[in-house]
Amino acid sequence: MEKITVLVADDHQQFREGIKMMLRRESDIEVIGEALTGVEAIRMAANLQPDLVLMDLQMPDLNGIDSTREIVATSPHIRVLMLTMYDDSDSVFAAIRAGARGYLLKGADKAEMLRAIRAVHNGEAIFGPAIAVRLAQYFSLTAASPIAVAFPELSEREREIVAMISRGFTNQEIANRLMINLKTVRNHVSNIFNKLQISDRAQAVVLAQKRLSSEDN
Known part of the structure; x- marks a missing residue:
C-alpha cells in the first residue's frame, strides 16, 4: 500500500515530535520532512513533493498563509492542512483562500487528526468541530x-x-x-x-x- 507522505511545518520542536510519534504508528502515513520556517516549508515542499503539508499558521520568516499560497501555486497537487491555535473566522477564510484544504486546531485529538489527514489526502475539505462551529456562527450572523x-x-x-x-x-x-x-x-x-x-x-x-x-x- 502506497503511503501518504507528509511534511510537518512548525517551529515548535515539541509539537513536531508529538506529530511524528503519532504518525509513526500509522502504516499508511510517513513523515518525510520537517520545516521550521515558512520559507523552509516552501523549499522542502518543492524538493520533497509530499502528498500533504501540515502547516502552522504562525511561522518564522513567512506565515503559514503565504507559505500555503506559494506551495499550492507551484505544486497544486500538494494538499495543505492547517494546524493552529487560532480559530477566528478571518484566519479560517484566509487559509482557505490561500489554498488550504483543511483547518484544525492543535488541540484536536489523535482520531480527529488522522481522519483529517486521510480525508484531505483524498480530496475532501476538512474543518474540525470547533472550526465548524465558527463557520456556523458566521453564516448564522x-x-x-x-x-x-x-x-x-x-x-x-x-x-x-x-x-x-x-x-x-x-x-x-x-x-x-x-x-x-x-x-x-x-x-x-x-x-x-x-x-x-x-x-x-x-x-x-x-x-x-x-x-x-x-x-x-
Missing part, C-alpha cells in the same frame, strides 16, 4: 442576507446544501440531516460546483463567505 439573493443561479435545495457545506458538513452528514440518500447529495454537490464554476468544497466556503459579505455590505 449573515442570515439576514438571504442566501437566495447570494446564489440566484441555484435551486432552493442546492442553496440549502451550499449553506451546509459552508458550515463544514460532509456529504453523509448532509444526507442524514436532509433525510435523502448519499448519491442524491453527491449529484447536488456536483451540480452546485458546475453552476458556480468551482472545483471543491473549500472554494464553495470562500465563495459563500464572499457573496454573503457583499450582500451584507
Whole structure:
C-alpha cells in the first residue's frame, strides 16, 4: 500500500515530535520532512513533493498563509492542512483562500487528526468541530442576507446544501440531516460546483463567505 507522505511545518520542536510519534504508528502515513520556517516549508515542499503539508499558521520568516499560497501555486497537487491555535473566522477564510484544504486546531485529538489527514489526502475539505462551529456562527450572523439573493443561479435545495457545506458538513452528514440518500447529495454537490464554476468544497466556503459579505455590505 502506497503511503501518504507528509511534511510537518512548525517551529515548535515539541509539537513536531508529538506529530511524528503519532504518525509513526500509522502504516499508511510517513513523515518525510520537517520545516521550521515558512520559507523552509516552501523549499522542502518543492524538493520533497509530499502528498500533504501540515502547516502552522504562525511561522518564522513567512506565515503559514503565504507559505500555503506559494506551495499550492507551484505544486497544486500538494494538499495543505492547517494546524493552529487560532480559530477566528478571518484566519479560517484566509487559509482557505490561500489554498488550504483543511483547518484544525492543535488541540484536536489523535482520531480527529488522522481522519483529517486521510480525508484531505483524498480530496475532501476538512474543518474540525470547533472550526465548524465558527463557520456556523458566521453564516448564522449573515442570515439576514438571504442566501437566495447570494446564489440566484441555484435551486432552493442546492442553496440549502451550499449553506451546509459552508458550515463544514460532509456529504453523509448532509444526507442524514436532509433525510435523502448519499448519491442524491453527491449529484447536488456536483451540480452546485458546475453552476458556480468551482472545483471543491473549500472554494464553495470562500465563495459563500464572499457573496454573503457583499450582500451584507
